[in-house]
Amino acid sequence: MKTQxxxxxxxxxxxxxxxxxxxxxxxxxxxLSRTMEISEGTIYPLMRRLQNESWVSTYLVESASxxxxxxxxxxxxxxxELELMRREWQEFVSEVGxxxxxxxxxxxxxxxxx
Amino acid sequence: MKTQxxxxxxxxxxxxxxxxxxxxxxxxxxxLSRTMEISEGTIYPLMRRLQNESWVSTYLVESASxxxxxxxxxxxxxxxELELMRREWQEFVSEVGxxxxxxxxxxxxxxxxx
DNA sequence: CTAGCTATCTTGCAATGCAAGATAGTTGGG
DNA sequence: CCCAACTATCTTGCATTGCAAGATAGCTAG
Numbered sequence: 001m002k003t004q005x006x007x008x009x010x011x012x013x014x015x016x017x018x019x020x021x022x023x024x025x026x027x028x029x030x031x032l033s034r035t036m037e038i039s040e041g042t043i044y045p046l047m048r049r050l051q052n053e054s055w056v057s058t059y060l061v062e063s064a065s066x067x068x069x070x071x072x073x074x075x076x077x078x079x080x081e082l083e084l085m086r087r088e089w090q091e092f093v094s095e096v097g098x099x100x101x102x103x104x105x106x107x108x109x110x111x112x113x114x
Numbered sequence: 115m116k117t118q119x120x121x122x123x124x125x126x127x128x129x130x131x132x133x134x135x136x137x138x139x140x141x142x143x144x145x146l147s148r149t150m151e152i153s154e155g156t157i158y159p160l161m162r163r164l165q166n167e168s169w170v171s172t173y174l175v176e177s178a179s180x181x182x183x184x185x186x187x188x189x190x191x192x193x194x195e196l197e198l199m200r201r202e203w204q205e206f207v208s209e210v211g212x213x214x215x216x217x218x219x220x221x222x223x224x225x226x227x228x
Numbered sequence: 229c230t231a232g233c234t235a236t237c238t239t240g241c242a243a244t245g246c247a248a249g250a251t252a253g254t255t256g257g258g
Numbered sequence: 259c260c261c262a263a264c265t266a267t268c269t270t271g272c273a274t275t276g277c278a279a280g281a282t283a284g285c286t287a288g
Contacts, residue, residue: 004274005206007244008118013213020216026266036209041246044268049244066265067253086214092119093207095150099127100200102134118243121275140235155277158237163275180234181284 002037010038010046012085015078018056024069047072055081116151124152124160126199129192132170138183161186169195 017023017031025043032038050056055078060068074082131137131145139157146152164170169192174182188196 002122002202002206003245004122005203007121007275008116009210010245013210016214016216024266025268032213035213036206039246040267041248041269042244045244048268063253063265065254067251067267069266088116089119089210089214092116092150096123096127096203099146099149100130100203102130117276121244124276138235139237153277154236155238155279156275159275162237177234177284179285181236181282183235 006036006038009089010042011050012082012089014043014046014050015055015074015082015085018072018074019079019082022071022073024061024071026069028072050078053077053081120150120152123203124156125164126196126203128157128160128164129169129188129196129199132186132188133193133196136185136187138175138185140183142186164192167191167195 013032013036014028017028023031025047026040028047029038029040029043047056050072051058055075056072057075059071059073061071062068127146127150128142131142137145139161140154142161143152143154143157161170164186165172169189170186171189173185173187175185176182
């Protein structure tokens with residue numbers, strides 16, 4: 001349903017989680033799932049993109065409970081990008097909010113502006 | 115740049131503008147352009163979608179300064195949808211905010227999880 | 229008649245989220 | 259031993275949507 005809303009924000013969300021601590025794709029999904037919906041089919045292509053942009057680096061860690069985990073770590077460029085995305089996101093939310101705020105529509109008697 | 119962020123919000127923005135007063139596509143673009151970026155290639159397919167969903171109805175009005183304008187008016191279903199979208203948007207913004215807010219990375223002392 | 233503004237619409241492309249499924253290692257039950 | 263279930267990776271193909279570019283058309287001014 002809200003699929004479209006997520007477009008462009010998931011990168012930022014993943015970077016934000018990685019800003020706290022390194023993680024691997026499978027764990028990222030379960031971490032983010034505590035707050036928002038995200039599925040595995042989404043995360044792997046996404047992580048590849050982040051890596052292509054050099055916003056994350058990777059290293060393998062063996063696991064005793066399954067296959068090796070590919071950990072992702074935020075790079076310096078990734079930190080800068082995260083801050084940029086945050087700014088853009090807040091700006092965008094504010095823009096949308098300002099469009100929405102003109103919808104009170106409750107009462108048009110005292111309206112100003114076109 | 116922020117193209118992806120707009121996905122799914124433009125419908126809502128258009129409905130919000132129409133909640134104030136009827137308008138036509140060309141005018142909607144210029145109205146919304148005061149606040150956010152949107153282009154004509156976006157608006158026409160979008161308006162068709164809104165119409166297919168029966169969230170707007172249309173009527174033609176001749177213009178002395180060019181071709182006839184196709185005005186769009188919010189339907190009752192459209193008003194309900196707008197409120198729904200608003201709720202979902204606010205919920206989503208809050209979710210993203212809560213993921214972002216954990217990025218201070220300040221302190222991991224109280225962490226649990228595997 | 230050409231240029232430019234209003235106004236409509238279409239085509240084709242890029243980006244991205246996701247369902248579905250393939251592949252593997254590990255563990256526990258029958 | 260074998261099978262199910264959980265961890266963990268990744269790929270394929272599809273749907274949605276925003277946008278650049280361009281086509282069409284009415285009107286006005288030079």
